[in-house]
Amino acid sequence: MRRTTRARGLAAGALTLTMAVTLVACSTDDDASSSPSASSTASASAEPTTTAAPTASAEDVAAVAKIKVTGETGKEPKVTLPETPFTVGALVIRNESDGKGDEIKAGERLSVLQLAVSGADGKTLGSTYPDKEQALLLGSINENLEKELVGKHVGTRVVVASPETADGTATGAPQTNVYVLEVTDAKVVPDRATGEKQAPKDGLPTITLDSKGKPSITPSKADKPTSLVVQPLIKGSGPKVEAGQTVTVKYSGWLWDGTAFDSSWDRDPSTYAVQNIGQGQVITGWNEGLVGQTVGSQVLLVVPPDKGYGDKESGTIPANSTLVFVVDILDAA
Incomplete structure (x- = not known):
């Protein structure tokens, strides 16, 4: 994933400490508005940029x-x-x-x-x-x-x-x-999704969880979906995620062929906070796919290029890529 920086300060209108370059540990592209998708993949690199x-x-x-x-x-x-x-x-x-x-x-x-x-x-x-x-x-x-x-x-x-x-x-x-x-x-934020398992639709990748809840993928041999797929794998019992909330998640991401490109599970901390979901600094597939899901859920997102990076390459993600995410929704406030 690209590691990028934000040039904004603690914007008075936003009034959120996690918008400031001096206070946040994760960030997004300054030229994000030129992208047909939202500013980045899931986290725009949830790892911090190491600048003194x-x-x-x-x-x-x-x-x-x-x-x-x-x-x-x-x-x-x-x-x-x-x-x-x-x-x-x-x-x-x-x-x-x-x-x-x-x-x-x-x-x-x-x-x-x-x-x-x-x-x-x-x-x-x-x-x-x-x-x-x-x-x-x-x-x-x-x-x-x-x-x-x-x-x-x-x-x-x-x-x-x-x-x-x-x-x-x-x-x-x-x-x-x-x-x-x-x-x-x-x-205290839970460390994994909990709830009722859901049967996924045919033609989607198969997701397997290890003992700690970290997902792995077996790619689908079906044709890539051309529209956003939002498939709950675990249905949580919490409230529905509302637009504008801060959503705390764990996630893993792959290309449609199963090539991994990012996973918050491999970092410390493994959770990631998405500000202002619905209009957040994440790809359109996340902004559209997570709103309305319940806290505690694990959601499979299949994101076509027009709701991801479009025709732009992003780090190890080629242009026109269909992306697959498994997102554990741990909290929303």
């Missing part, structure tokens, strides 16, 4: 220490910057206060509320308070943020100062934005 990030100076840390955050937890805080414009040269994360809820553990899915403030003038850029919680999957975010959260407790608040650009593009004017993130819940 700048290190915060003592002056950066001291400046962030002067940011004042006031207000009760659960309610939108007030953020007062020590000066405007407020800038730092590198990402700085500060624990504002610990919570009184359950301890936050590695690998959990967190529900978070977030406030974003412009370092340029101190004005609020956006807020998910009071009740627009977003999902944050530990293991898929910046390791420094994860270290700050793991071991704390539900209710904890952190302050993040992030050097970005005013318009969220790689070439925009430099600007530091400040975020307050509050953890409102922490949930």
Whole structure:
């Protein structure tokens, strides 16, 4: 799979920590919009791009220490910057206060509320308070943020100062934005799909699971489907996945002939979080195929070229490829 980078910062409109190059561990192509499919295959390489990030100076840390955050937890805080414009040269994360809820553990899915403030003038850029919680999957975010959260407790608040650009593009004017993130819940994510087995239709690849649930494939000798195939292999008992949610999955992908090209099962962590499913930074076959499936399910997706990469080559995936995925839907929030 290609390893690509995202040039966007913590976009004020999106208000999601996993959109930021400084905070995420996985990313997609900047030129994705030119593709007839969505931006990438399943994860656009769910492995992180290993580029050295700048290190915060003592002056950066001291400046962030002067940011004042006031207000009760659960309610939108007030953020007062020590000066405007407020800038730092590198990402700085500060624990504002610990919570009184359950301890936050590695690998959990967190529900978070977030406030974003412009370092340029101190004005609020956006807020998910009071009740627009977003999902944050530990293991898929910046390791420094994860270290700050793991071991704390539900209710904890952190302050993040992030050097970005005013318009969220790689070439925009430099600007530091400040975020307050509050953890409102922490949930253990299952490690495999569970539910009632479903009989697949004739002509599809045969999927076999090992003792841990990792799938392998026996290719079909039938003609390739020309339209998207969505075949549940295990029917989970959870709620239906809704457009706009963050979906936590494990997946494996093959070409129609059975050639493997990617599997999250081979990585640590093996789970992968898809933001804004339905319009997420994944191929069209995923955006269309996962919405409406139930949490806990395992789904076989056969993705024709027009809902995958089209006539473009992508790493080891040839142009005009029909793709086969087995996706375990572990959580949606």
